[in-house]
Amino acid sequence: MERVIAVVDDEEKIRNMIKAFLVNEGFKVVEAENGEVAVKLVKDQTVDLVILDVMMPIMDGLQALREIRMISKNMPIIMLTAKAEEIDKLLGLEMGADDYITKPFSMRELAARIRTVLRRSTPEDETKELDELLIRGEIEINLSTYEVKVNRQELNLTPTEYKILVTLAQKPGRVYSRLQLMNSVMGEAFVNYERSIDTHVSNLRKKIENDPAHPEYIHTVYGIGYRFGKQT
Template sequence: MRKIIAVVDDEEKIREIIKSFLHNEGYEVLEAEDGKEAIELADQQAIDLMLLDIMMPNMDGLQALREIRLINRKLPVIMLTAKSEEIDKLLGLEMGADDYMTKPFSMRELAARMRAVLRRSAPDVEAAEVDEIIKRGDIEINLNTYEAFINGETLNLTPTEYKILVTLAQKPGRVYSRLQLLDISMGEAFANYERSIDTHVSNLRKKVEKDPAHPEYIHTVYGMGYRFGDKK
């Protein structure tokens, strides 16, 4: 079955270029020209991944992403923008974006980023065959259904947050460097974005910790990386 990609950009020419390329790559493409239409697509269509521009009229991509995450926490989203400031990247990541690309970009790079995001948003079948359920304290992760819970309540995690949680929870006590977590959750192509892991971990802590400033589960090992507490 062909993957369905939503391309959201107010510039028709850009949408047409991306659409033509993605069609040749075997994807089905849906289009929207502003944030409001993006929200409607996320709410009404079965989408595998959204390419979401930031600078748009009526409602920009960051506002749209905030609303989309209330509708669908699991929809993979790659932000597109002409801006290159670090603050825009951090804002997008904090709101739940899975990746960020600055215009202009090559179609080959876009395809590689999309494959990486789609790959890490899919359930880990091999891991599911080994251990279907991971239980750590009040956290439970079902590797078959690609779901995580805390005290029986569903954790609304982005694909990257889910990958980080699974990686750390599978081996409590083991320290993972930022680069290792980046490679596992986002792929080696993102080596230059090592510090973005800090943002994803911070977002994850807000969802799983009673007091994110004093975490029980996800510990920082200063100068090294992160580890999962020894929760049974």
């Protein structure tokens, strides 16, 4: 099911940037240039989540938040704030915003926040679609279709490489020994071949890393094994 995201910001450049990224992520995007338009939009259209800038003309984000909450108590709302607007963050959360993100922000962080807020506000049987996509840095793993993309370019991974990547990426920061990885990926029958994991990891790095000699994603923990380095 295609999710509809309302992007509300008085700067057209920012709206266009967010829209282009979210459309590529599989969302449908509608736009509003101020809070007044946003309130009307929420009244007239089906919207799954609102990204709401604080500083806007005609009607600012906090007033729009108040108006939207009168229309819907459950509408997921993420506020956009500048670094100096700490009081606006607190006010927004007190008034019912679900989350906030500080400018400047990365598109990856925004997408992660959107999925988190949607997951919290979506009935359990509708969250499967959101849970199917695992995003770590520039890596996207579709757990349903087994597709892996880096910088939106699809990769051709072997089944073993895919299983290693998923195992590590699902728990960033956790250290896996070679034996644990081999057992998880290939089963106990192959535990005597645990050093072969090094070859699979080496091949995987060549496919996902910008510089395999200095990996960003799969880090070696010397004397133990490997861990995944990036959270989102």
